[in-house]
Amino acid sequence: MTLDIITPDRKVFSGEATAVTFPGSEGQFQVLNNHAPLVSTLDRGPIVVQTASGQQTFSVDGGVVEVLQNKVLVLAEAIIA
Numbered sequence: 001m002t003l004d005i006i007t008p009d010r011k012v013f014s015g016e017a018t019a020v021t022f023p024g025s026e027g028q029f030q031v032l033n034n035h036a037p038l039v040s041t042l043d044r045g046p047i048v049v050q051t052a053s054g055q056q057t058f059s060v061d062g063g064v065v066e067v068l069q070n071k072v073l074v075l076a077e078a079i080i081a
Helices: none
Strands: 002-006 011-016 019-024 026-034 038-051 054-068 071-076
Touching: 011 038, 011 054, 026 038, 038 071
Parallel strands: 002 071
Antiparallel strands: 002 011, 019 026, 019 038, 038 054, 054 071
């Protein structure tokens, strides 16, 4: 699936992912290939991205995620260093 993580000032990640774990407002959840359509708000916490070459983690300060037809779009308020 295609994943894009975007903040108001830059694109943080764009590429293929096999699994993504999110800090949802109602608890942590994971999105895999061919996931059902979904829109969720995000709390502060880590987004863990599994790719063919390994794992990356991004700490977000809230935002929104949309999953639709193997495309995952994250609109993050900010990436915490």
